[in-house]
Amino acid sequence: MDLEFTGQERAFREEVRSFLQTELPRDISEKVAAGKELGREDILRWQAILHAKGWVAATWPKEYGGPGWSAVERHIFSEECALHSAPRLPAFGLNMLGPVLIRFGNEQQKRDILPRILDGSDWWCQGYSEPGAGSDLASLRTRAVRDGDHYVINGQKTWTTLGQYANRIFCLVRTSTEGKPQEGISFLLVDLDTPGIEMRPIKLIDGGHEVNEVFFTDVRVPVTNLVGQENQGWTIAKYLLTHERTNIAGVGFATKDLERFRRLAREIIRDGQRLSENPLYAARAAEIEAELEALRITNLRMLANARDGAAGGVESSLLKLKGTQVRQALQDLYRSALGAQAAPIADELSENELTVPVEAARAAPVYFNHRKLSIFGGSNEIQRNIVAKELFRE
Amino acid sequence: MDLEFTGQERAFREEVRSFLQTELPRDISEKVAAGKELGREDILRWQAILHAKGWVAATWPKEYGGPGWSAVERHIFSEECALHSAPRLPAFGLNMLGPVLIRFGNEQQKRDILPRILDGSDWWCQGYSEPGAGSDLASLRTRAVRDGDHYVINGQKTWTTLGQYANRIFCLVRTSTEGKPQEGISFLLVDLDTPGIEMRPIKLIDGGHEVNEVFFTDVRVPVTNLVGQENQGWTIAKYLLTHERTNIAGVGFATKDLERFRRLAREIIRDGQRLSENPLYAARAAEIEAELEALRITNLRMLANARDGAAGGVESSLLKLKGTQVRQALQDLYRSALGAQAAPIADELSENELTVPVEAARAAPVYFNHRKLSIFGGSNEIQRNIVAKELFRE
Amino acid sequence: MDFNLSEDHQLLSGSLRRFLAANYDIETRNRAAFTAPFHAPEVWSGLAELGVIGAFVSEEQGGFGGTADDVAVIFEELGQGLCAEPMLGTLLGLRLLAALGRSDLVGRVISGESRAALAAFEPQAACDLFCLDASARPEGDGWRLSGRKSAVYGAPGADLVLVAARITGADGSTLGLFLVNQPDLIAAPMIDGGGIADIVLDGLWAECLSPDCGGLIEDALDLGRIALCAEAVGAMSHLIEITIDYLRQRKQFGRSLASFQALQHRIVDMVVEREQCRSITIAAVAAYGTPAQARTVSMAKNLIGRMGSKIAEEAIQLHGGIGMTWEYPGSHYAKRLVMIDHQLGDRNDHALRMIRLQPIAEAA
């Protein structure tokens, strides 16, 4: 048993750390720490910095412009990014479409598209979910009908994250209604400026604009935009979903959140007692800390398994379940810590009108926003089904 | 809205209280308070006292020897009994078979059997559950085959509570395998000294002997022991099960348990702090107290509904669910309060060897024993199914 | 023993429900609740006309109600309808004006002409009046206040702001109550709708309503806590109802979500807790004005704080993505249920208050 990283891995962590300390713009990391929405420009600015370093596409092989990292190095990188409040780059091009093209795309597609993902020329968004099909992708209904050299798409996609910043979208569409529902699905790339596409914002519970609906009406897409074979999109879809799950436990984020709670608890006085000395808050924090420390190790164990080629879907489901529980518990604790001061919408107050630290002022909306963690990327109920299927396999 | 009992009801409570204070033998209530097993004689002694007062069969109408109480009076009586650590009389004759006979029995059966239930001449036990059929009664397999003036029973019953004290058993038996499984069931009365019956103890998790298995091999029972019609036992069985559910919330027991915890917490010193001042224990107790206070009111609300003829199966399921949760939480808290002193099997120690109060010494076995609360009488999972069926009824 | 609503209460709650259904759909609500003055004046007038405000004080005091039961019946309906009007602040302020005999102002508030609010707690005092820091000193005919008040519910637009402040004399200090007219506010909408404000007192001139009324203020706050509990019960009931409807309608993997046992069991647990929350609110109503008041109210606020969040989180989860959207009313109900725990002391504050206050039986 050995929990230590190798010397090389520790050196890598130092390198990442000093890169983040010098290169990550302060104004951006402060927005991230305070749970504020980032603009398109913020994100692209950070992407450009990472791109210059060659670190933008953690999961890509070197030949396509990735850094060629091991699973452990990827882990270290994303952990340090979380601890330094670096923005998460949108995963759709870098962690989803990129790996899909590398695996299933033709040479032309790789040559044309991958570099534009790396340098931020293209901002991809996803067209997976539909109003009637959340976790149940096989039931999707958006149709693409072949018409000469084009597909004609009609239908609706939803939960399209940051679609408002995107210029391109990859879609799962139904190209056949024969056979099992999974069998008639294809994977298509679509320019968002194609006529017939309308994107509408979905305002979320916290008031933010993070996701969208996308409507397709007779949208004509060249058949060269098909990835892989027609009606074989299901295989691609599943491959993509496993890639969606990198850094699924979110240990870095949770560590950051716990730190932030401790800082706040040392500052807040509530009814004559510093919150860090309030036994109920302190005990709750201690118990979550124990769970987080366990999660950190669970994550490393699964990482070691992955390195040894043994990690499976069940393990990532376990990490998703406990990771979201711990992160949501921390959001709950942090929001609670503010007491009555959690209620005002902070955007309407100036910094010197606030009675709480700026980084805490958006605690409540961030808590509500984080309820999504147990819903998206396969809800926690779906994750339990996956694990149960494995446990009770005959 | 009015939570007050009427003047008459309050007077009744006073009457019950003073009766218990003067008539309940001290040695018996001490055993109950300390969670010790009661012997047959203890229980019969208390039953005789109640019988002399005419209070032994709370749910029976006056004409059959019951006290003729209202639902509220029954509630008050059982609450006071719990608060005074009176033993629960075995429900099988008094709360199950009695009401069944009053409703479904013939005159001969009522005349012969009911008085012997009241005065303790007969101790009834139940033959409902079978090894293969816990909550799923319809699948029972014990057969009774008609042979002239007798039924011949073969099969096995289990979870027969206090069968070791009983001389008679009522059984659900399969008399037909035609139609739906529910349709071929009959309700039979059996003397335990009939040849072919063997009763074997089941030792429980806490080491106690509370339940038994009963084996039937060619047991001949006169057909006059049939209650109601052949193959109509399902109706009787369901009727009986609703009667099993009197005092299902157990508020009196929980109130007593909370009191007992507070008393203990004021006595125990743990690492330099009185346990009643240990914020984690105190807060847990406070939260359970809030739930218990709510449960007390929920119980009264449902009692008022019952009085008004509106209480249903769903309400008793709700009471069962929350009642068992609260009681089990209190058992858990109480056991935990003892720390390392909960571990020794107290029966092996004399009173002056103990470092905890006698009434606390059996906390751990009692806690384990009380896990049964959420299993028997229709497990909590079954209760959830019942409520869900109602909530999602089309 | 009777848990049915009286005929008067049935009438009151029925008319309140109909009024909100007719005049207060979710769009109207959200428009008013998040834009200054963070409420809908025409709805407010309507509520006043219905007698909702008057029901908070007794006939002797110029109203037509005044029991804790009256307050609970109204707030449960407000919760069902997710009403973000400044009713809590008004309840607190009005109760104190009435208790201190200011019938001139009571009448104006009941008619809807004036609005009152109570500035009791402070950035460092969440639930315990003994920890208040704001102070008052006499000057000429009036008083000067200093300190900072926070979480003044309904303050934006209120013309009568009551401020609790400590008066220190030779023998120690008392908690006085002061009236200020339209002070400067640091105002904002709340996450869950409705207005809230801080007030920097900073030598503000004030009229003294009472030099020593800590007990009355605590009573008003306890009634406010009961109101919040009743509101939560109403909101829970509605949220569970629409969650059940959603599960019935929504299909996944070819089956209605309502047919999945794991989801069914979770709904059942929510229903059990909702019943418990209703019961503990009834207990708090019954204990109001008795020696058990403070402790029972704290039980209620603790239980509802815990279960409100739990039910809100479960409801969002059971809805999936839809439950996360602003457009879906359920999300606003969920927010309200979570944020109620932040008002007038949270689950932990009230657990600690229960611990401080011995049970009556043991204290005796």
Place this chain on the structure above:
Amino acid sequence: MDFNLSEDHQLLSGSLRRFLAANYDIETRNRAAFTAPFHAPEVWSGLAELGVIGAFVSEEQGGFGGTADDVAVIFEELGQGLCAEPMLGTLLGLRLLAALGRSDLVGRVISGESRAALAAFEPQAACDLFCLDASARPEGDGWRLSGRKSAVYGAPGADLVLVAARITGADGSTLGLFLVNQPDLIAAPMIDGGGIADIVLDGLWAECLSPDCGGLIEDALDLGRIALCAEAVGAMSHLIEITIDYLRQRKQFGRSLASFQALQHRIVDMVVEREQCRSITIAAVAAYGTPAQARTVSMAKNLIGRMGSKIAEEAIQLHGGIGMTWEYPGSHYAKRLVMIDHQLGDRNDHALRMIRLQPIAEAA
């Protein structure tokens, strides 16, 4: 980074598992665990021969192991096999004898010839050595002890009982460790099997092993806590496994219980927590001997205290009546998992210990 067992550990755990499977079925276990001397001497000898006891101390100290990892590997197997032999007391006593250089006694314990136990805690001191009350005063060649010790695990039948007692001098007090031979015991079996005793010291004559070794005693206790955590992980694993088997086999309403989604989801939650418990035990093993030791061990003991009970309760519930019976081995696993929280400080004691001890990063 490597989470696989070393080859040595694979051998050790494999041979321990085979030994227990061959020599320690549940009937043998229950017979020994509940009848004085509350263990099975022949099983004990066998374990000693396997080298299990020797693995608790290092080669320099006369053993052939001694790392926290060695201890955890062994106790996880003991947990899998529900071994009620007095291994915890032996671990605690042996570690201290070794640390204090009593190689004469170390050898006897390792060979199985002697058995050791540690009398540290008292009826009013559950987890905090600073709260010990027992005291020692010199007399002639030796010392006299007074006070009362409780929860001395494995004391029945142990010939070497180490007693922690306070020595008060002019400058304050130190915590000393004393050796007594076969003192009078108030002995009993534990609810979950195995022997426990109180010792009324009452002027008992003792040999002083060290006049000041509070730190060493705390280290031994922390290692004992790690052992308990590892044992719990083993017991959880077995209990979950047989619960899954039961659900597969058992039919209700014509369907396998394993097909009910609500039950499936609960099993999944148990498995998630088991993995977490394994992880936190690994963390505690890794922290042993570092500045993070005390705090990480307390994290582990807290989490395992909570989850051990939860898994035990769920396992019983999922089994229904069968899970309540003495005959079914699962009930004894469940008891062990619940009762582990009562040993060497419970979830609350360790949460409070975590709060007392600042995180290393912040203390720095």
